[in-house]
Amino acid sequence: MRRELVIVGGGPAGMAAALAARAAGVRDVLLLERDSCLGGILNQCIHPGFGLHYFKQELTGPEYAGRFADLVRQDPGIEVSLNSFVSKLDGSLELSYLRPGALVDVKAGAVILATGCRERTREMITIPGMRPAGVFPAGLAQKMVNIEGWLPGTEAVIAGSGDIGLIMARRLTLEGVKVKAVVEIKPEPSGLARNVAQCLDDFGIPLYLRHRISFIHGADRVSKVTVSRVAENGSDEPGSSFDIACDTVLVSVGLIPENELLEMAGGAVDRRNNTPVSAGVNLTSVPGLFACGNAFKVYDLADSVTADSALAGRLAAEYLGASPSPEEPV
Amino acid sequence: MKRVITCISCPKGCRLEIEADGKAFVSVSGNKCPRGAEYARRETEAPLRVLTTCVLTRGLDIKMLPVRTSGPIPLERLAEAAAAVRRLTVTTPVKAGAVVAADLLGLGVDLVACRRAGKP
Numbered sequence: 201m202r203r204e205l206v207i208v209g210g211g212p213a214g215m216a217a218a219l220a221a222r223a224a225g226v227r228d229v230l231l232l233e234r235d236s237c238l239g240g241i242l243n244q245c246i247h248p249g250f251g252l253h254y255f256k257q258e259l260t261g262p263e264y265a266g267r268f269a270d271l272v273r274q275d276p277g278i279e280v281s282l283n284s285f286v287s288k289l290d291g292s293l294e295l296s297y298l299r300p301g302a303l304v305d306v307k308a309g310a311v312i313l314a315t316g317c318r319e320r321t322r323e324m325i326t327i328p329g330m331r332p333a334g335v336f337p338a339g340l341a342q343k344m345v346n347i348e349g350w351l352p353g354t355e356a357v358i359a360g361s362g363d364i365g366l367i368m369a370r371r372l373t374l375e376g377v378k379v380k381a382v383v384e385i386k387p388e389p390s391g392l393a394r395n396v397a398q399c400l401d402d403f404g405i406p407l408y409l410r411h412r413i414s415f416i417h418g419a420d421r422v423s424k425v426t427v428s429r430v431a432e433n434g435s436d437e438p439g440s441s442f443d444i445a446c447d448t449v450l451v452s453v454g455l456i457p458e459n460e461l462l463e464m465a466g467g468a469v470d471r472r473n474n475t476p477v478s479a480g481v482n483l484t485s486v487p488g489l490f491a492c493g494n495a496f497k498v499y500d501l502a503d504s505v506t507a508d509s510a511l512a513g514r515l516a517a518e519y520l521g522a523s524p525s526p527e528e529p530v
Numbered sequence: 531m532k533r534v535i536t537c538i539s540c541p542k543g544c545r546l547e548i549e550a551d552g553k554a555f556v557s558v559s560g561n562k563c564p565r566g567a568e569y570a571r572r573e574t575e576a577p578l579r580v581l582t583t584c585v586l587t588r589g590l591d592i593k594m595l596p597v598r599t600s601g602p603i604p605l606e607r608l609a610e611a612a613a614a615v616r617r618l619t620v621t622t623p624v625k626a627g628a629v630v631a632a633d634l635l636g637l638g639v640d641l642v643a644c645r646r647a648g649k650p
């Protein structure tokens with residue numbers, strides 16, 4: 201099957217790219233989403249803080265996603281295929297995707313990767329200790345609580361002060377979990393100052409800067425963590441260690457772009473941060489293959505993802521030789 | 531008395547230096563826009579927050595329905611309001627923006643659905 205433009209990922213980046221490509225004259229857009237609904241990570245980001253730039257109004261993640269999903273669904277030129285997972289992509293833009301009951305092969309005129317990112321894990325920052333249950337990436341815990349409806353534990357310590365960790369400190373507190381501390385190795389919190397204020401200060405949750413979890417204890421389940429102050433030279437300050445009893449540790453230490461498909465297509469990826477090697481915003485080293493949103497670089501704000509991803513839609517339209525009004529060529 | 535807080539009204543997160551006499555607001559500096567001044571006054575007199583949380587559903591296509599209060603509520607009642615929401619269950623389809631519970635805890639705000647939930 202031939203398709204003009206295929207977009208992989210139906211989160212804020214993929215939706216913005218699809219709408220912008222249509223506005224720029226692309227007639228046929230296939231939007232592939234592996235989940236059962238559009239919206240991507242925004243569906244689990246139930247807190248407010250989205251849309252201040254784009255809509256001049258403070259929305260929650262699901263509300264922000266819903267506005268774009270409505271526009272996408274109303275557009276007859278965008279076919280949305282849910283539960284669709286791309287398993288193969290090559291440099292000539294031939295791809296295969298699995299959807300319930302079928303494996304579909306497509307030859308695309310252009311492809312935009314809007315595959316987002318995944319979380320760094322405990323292993324990537326090496327927290328010493330045992331390997332008990334109860335250690336979760338913060339974003340996974342967010343999905344458990346906000347989408348699946350279970351709580352990860354009863355008493356939690358959060359390693360790292362990324363925005364997701366801060367948001368989860370408040371979220372767990374509101375669900376009745378006792379959040380005992382957020383531990384950050386750097387001298388400054390890594391999330392937004394407003395999240396420190398409204399997620400930690402509002403609830404009296406202590407933030408230990410220049411500290412790290414130096415040991416996770418527990419046989420089957422986490423029983424406590426040891427926290428130590430980190431000296432200038434990076435080692436633990438002698439005598440600074442103390443224990444915090446908890447059954448849960450959330451790890452919030454940043455995100456890495458997900459670019460397996462780009463690699464599969466022969467595109468160059470910068471190993472340091474897993475971003476595409478690129479001559480400009482949203483470009484990859486493969487002609488006709490674009491990347492946008494968190495797959496291109498990790499963004500702080502969904503509003504910026506929307507703005508930059510619209511550019512990817514326009515770049516793809518230009519590559520395809522589309523023009524917004526075919527009757528009156530510009 | 532001087533107090534330094536972070537404005538949460540937008541992602542810039544300005545550091546607000548507030549001059550206040552107990553709960554009586556006197557002045558503020560450090561705000562990059564007028565919303566910051568308004569926030570500083572409110573934060574001194576009676577801090578307010580919008581509650582966002584989830585409601586359990588039964589028989590619908592999503593398990594947890596994200597919800598928010600239609601307006602801000604007193605910060606000190608946030609935990610109580612979240613606990614009240616934990617006791618609710620939604621069993622009929624709702625549209626985004628639909629009222630899930632009217633006048634939550636008598637606070638004068640409604641609990642509103644942030645996305646649709648339908649039959650599976």
Ligand code: SF4
Pocket residue numbers: 537538539540541542543544560561562563564565566567569
């Ligand atoms: S003072 Fe204005 S610019 Fe600064 S954080 Fe508050 S709302 Fe944003």
